[in-house]
Amino acid sequence: MNSIVCVKRVPDSEARVTIGSDGRSIDPSGVKFVMNPYDEYALEQALLLKEQAGEGRVTVMTLGPDAARDTLRSALAMGADDAVLLRAEPPPDGLVVARALSDAIRGREFDLVLFGKQAIDDDNMQVPAMVAELLELPCATVITAFQLHGRIATVRREVEGGHEVVELELPAVIAAQKGLTKPRHPTVKGIMMAKKKPLEEIDVELAPSGFEWLDLSLPPERPAARIVGEGSEAVPELVRLLRDEAKVL
Amino acid sequence: MSFEGVDFYLMDEMLSEEERAVRDMVRDWVDSEVMPIINEAYIGRTFPRSLIPQMGELGFYGANLPEEYGCAGLNNVAYGLIMQELERGDSGLRSFVSVQGALVMYPIYEFGSEQQRKKWLPKLANGESIGCFGLTEPDFGSNPGGMLTRAVKDGDEWVLNGAKMWITNGSAADVAIIWAKTGEIDDVGSIRGFIVETDRAGFSARDQKGKLSLLASDTSELVLQDVRIPDANLLPESGGLKSPLKCLTQARYGIAWGGVGAAMACYCEALDYAKNRVQFDNKPIGATQLQQVRLANMLTEITKAQLLVLRLGRMKDAGTMTPFQVSLAKRNNVDMACECAREARRLLGANGILVEYQSMRHMANLESVYTYEGTHDIHGLILGQTVTGHAAY
Numbered sequence: 001m002n003s004i005v006c007v008k009r010v011p012d013s014e015a016r017v018t019i020g021s022d023g024r025s026i027d028p029s030g031v032k033f034v035m036n037p038y039d040e041y042a043l044e045q046a047l048l049l050k051e052q053a054g055e056g057r058v059t060v061m062t063l064g065p066d067a068a069r070d071t072l073r074s075a076l077a078m079g080a081d082d083a084v085l086l087r088a089e090p091p092p093d094g095l096v097v098a099r100a101l102s103d104a105i106r107g108r109e110f111d112l113v114l115f116g117k118q119a120i121d122d123d124n125m126q127v128p129a130m131v132a133e134l135l136e137l138p139c140a141t142v143i144t145a146f147q148l149h150g151r152i153a154t155v156r157r158e159v160e161g162g163h164e165v166v167e168l169e170l171p172a173v174i175a176a177q178k179g180l181t182k183p184r185h186p187t188v189k190g191i192m193m194a195k196k197k198p199l200e201e202i203d204v205e206l207a208p209s210g211f212e213w214l215d216l217s218l219p220p221e222r223p224a225a226r227i228v229g230e231g232s233e234a235v236p237e238l239v240r241l242l243r244d245e246a247k248v249l
Numbered sequence: 250m251s252f253e254g255v256d257f258y259l260m261d262e263m264l265s266e267e268e269r270a271v272r273d274m275v276r277d278w279v280d281s282e283v284m285p286i287i288n289e290a291y292i293g294r295t296f297p298r299s300l301i302p303q304m305g306e307l308g309f310y311g312a313n314l315p316e317e318y319g320c321a322g323l324n325n326v327a328y329g330l331i332m333q334e335l336e337r338g339d340s341g342l343r344s345f346v347s348v349q350g351a352l353v354m355y356p357i358y359e360f361g362s363e364q365q366r367k368k369w370l371p372k373l374a375n376g377e378s379i380g381c382f383g384l385t386e387p388d389f390g391s392n393p394g395g396m397l398t399r400a401v402k403d404g405d406e407w408v409l410n411g412a413k414m415w416i417t418n419g420s421a422a423d424v425a426i427i428w429a430k431t432g433e434i435d436d437v438g439s440i441r442g443f444i445v446e447t448d449r450a451g452f453s454a455r456d457q458k459g460k461l462s463l464l465a466s467d468t469s470e471l472v473l474q475d476v477r478i479p480d481a482n483l484l485p486e487s488g489g490l491k492s493p494l495k496c497l498t499q500a501r502y503g504i505a506w507g508g509v510g511a512a513m514a515c516y517c518e519a520l521d522y523a524k525n526r527v528q529f530d531n532k533p534i535g536a537t538q539l540q541q542v543r544l545a546n547m548l549t550e551i552t553k554a555q556l557l558v559l560r561l562g563r564m565k566d567a568g569t570m571t572p573f574q575v576s577l578a579k580r581n582n583v584d585m586a587c588e589c590a591r592e593a594r595r596l597l598g599a600n601g602i603l604v605e606y607q608s609m610r611h612m613a614n615l616e617s618v619y620t621y622e623g624t625h626d627i628h629g630l631i632l633g634q635t636v637t638g639h640a641a642y
Contacts, residue, residue: 077270185278185307186274187306187307188271188307188308188312188323188327188331189308189316191274194267
């Protein structure tokens with residue numbers, strides 16, 4: 001059972017992000033970067049499948065700057081066998097990323113390509129399905145359960161208001177939703193072994209992008225909360241505020 | 250909220266990638282597995298036993314001992330960072346891991362036969378077996394050389410009699426490292442270490458009642474009444490009081506790091522509270538001179554303590570560290586942590602007495618840490634003796 005897990009280095013969800021002086025990028029100074037949390041669910045799934053099969057490899061791959069090596073090392077510490085860094089500044093254009101990834105994946109031996117359902121930095125949700133299309137493979141995104149019988153994967157997908165269950169024949173592409181797995185903590189030994197595992201670095205020429213970031217802005221600051229009173233006496237004032245100020249009634 | 254720690258002097262730059270990765274892993278683990286349960290464990294006066302196998306799997310026990318015995322083979326800085334992060338969670342947790350690693354696995358590694366190492370270290374490393382360390386006695390704390398516990402040879406067996414007190418993990422342990430005199434009662438040089446399985450006839454452990462500190466930790470009294478063990482359970486390379494003291498140097502080293510962790514927890518809690526708690530004129534209390542100086546003092550002491558243990562760890566790895574330097578670090582860092590915990594609790598006002606906030610829990614715990622493994626005062630006297638040449642204890 002060979003898997004390729006595509007991961008992305010993203011700002012920690014708790015990081016206080018500030019906008020860079022160009023107004024179009026985030027200022028990385030002082031920001032903690034982590035592996036995209038949805039990718040962790042995918043990586044855990046790949047590790048479980050390898051453990052269940054008792055054989056195979058888990059390769060972790062990312063497109064990113066030199067600093068993305070840390071993200072790969074943490075995946076290796078969790079138990080991935082080897083890593084591939086496609087060295088390039090990640091472009092905003094999902095299709096450019098998907099092309100670079102699928103070019104690097106094509107020609108490798110794999111049964112499954114796994115992603116997180118989205119990266120929590122740009123939230124585009126494009127790359128998994130695009131990679132599947134470029135590799136001409138079946139694809140299921142936003143999955144919350146995965147079972148394998150022979151070469152047939154049965155997965156549960158989250159859809160509006162419910163779930164659907166679909167089957168895919170391997171090789172296939174899947175994208176993990178929260179709840180698919182509970183990612184393990186790397187062990188101390190895993191961390192020490194990670195530096196001895198192969199990390200392949202490839203400089204990639206990205207295809208021209210039809211996409212440009214023009215402007216980034218932070219959401220408006222939330223005004224301080226107000227306590228309008230206690231118990232049932234507060235209800236008329238609350239209703240008035242919801243109707244006249246918040247305009248939600 | 251995940252814990253960010255304190256790094257005012259950019260000490261991260263002085264850590265290797267692996268050292269940072271180990272620290273971050275333990276930090277995340279404490280956030281996700283310890284913080285959600287520690288308050289209940291503390292109030293309920295129970296050690297969170299469900300964490301024991303997890304900590305074994307992750308490699309916390311005896312993490313600086315060699316891989317050939319199932320340990321992680323970490324350097325001493327990475328080991329220290331584990332202790333720091335565990336004590337950020339709770340001193341009881343760090344105490345458990347300190348005892349298992351520095352006071353049970355270390356003596357087996359250092360004074361044990363190859364057979365004893367192979368038998369015990371792997372299952373202590375993975376948490377399958379729990380250990381405790383019996384040196385202190387009811388009447389012999391700072392003066393362990395006065396111990397009354399005796400081991401008498403009878404054929405190819407040893408017969409142990411005595412009582413040990415303030416034994417962390419005592420009632421949960423599968424195995425105890427017991428220190429006993431094999432010669433006359435005034436012959437300190439006859440002290441030897443023994444591996445005593447706790448299911449041996451005549452061995453009993455009783456929980457210490459009425460503690461107001463280290464509530465999420467088992468502390469026990471051990472009684473050994475004609476406990477017979479085979480000669481193979483003697484730690485062959487142990488001899489004299491210096492053997493248990495060597496173990497204590499290992500544990501104190503980890504405690505010095507642990508103090509930094511507890512202090513960081515209190516400082517970070519106080520800082521967050523100071524920024525958000527609004528009093529008088531709609532201003533956060535962090536905007537007042539009083540609380541700012543409080544925070545500045547804590548930050549300063551934590552930073553000094555961090556530099557102290559990092560240097561100590563590098564010396565330990567280089568083989569140049571002395572026990573006296575460990576005394577200085579244990580004494581300074583635990584005292585510093587006690588002060589930070591107290592100041593943080595005060596900054597938190599009335600909320601500071603609640604278990605939802607950590608500072609008072611740390612404050613109460615640290616009184617034990619201040620006292621165990623060589624009291625603050627005794628470490629002062631060790632340092633006094635080191636610089637003057639006169640023993641005053």
